[in-house]
Amino acid sequence: MKKFLFIAACLLFVSCNSAEKETGTASLQTDSTKLVYLSEVNVSGTDFNFSPNKMLGHVGETMLINFTNDSDHMHNFVIPDLNITTAVLKPGEKESLEITPETAGTFKIICSIAGHEDQGMFGELLVK
Numbered sequence: 001m002k003k004f005l006f007i008a009a010c011l012l013f014v015s016c017n018s019a020e021k022e023t024g025t026a027s028l029q030t031d032s033t034k035l036v037y038l039s040e041v042n043v044s045g046t047d048f049n050f051s052p053n054k055m056l057g058h059v060g061e062t063m064l065i066n067f068t069n070d071s072d073h074m075h076n077f078v079i080p081d082l083n084i085t086t087a088v089l090k091p092g093e094k095e096s097l098e099i100t101p102e103t104a105g106t107f108k109i110i111c112s113i114a115g116h117e118d119q120g121m122f123g124e125l126l127v128k
Helices: 002-031
Strands: 039-046 049-051 054-057 063-069 094-099 105-110 122-127
Touching: 039 054, 054 063
Parallel strands: 039 063, 054 122
Antiparallel strands: 039 049, 063 094, 105 122
């Protein structure tokens, strides 16, 4: 009987301790005034290249893509199949995009300025 009570007390302790951790985590997320992204990617547009040129996202998870034009040419960042685009940015300009993919797949990323994709300014977003 004592052994049974000891096991029951241990289970109750573990159960209560887990509930406190879950509550603590939830309150941290709820009390926070700054949105924390599970996925934040800094993308540099250089002379006819994106770096990185391959990105991973997840269905239903919001991503923040920070695009900086680090080139001497004008560029943009476009995911045509998701209707996502930045403005055409001058050298040194930056723009952030918040996206939440709703479907899985591989989506091409391009600079839509004439000739830039053909010169190698493309990449892909893989959404699982």
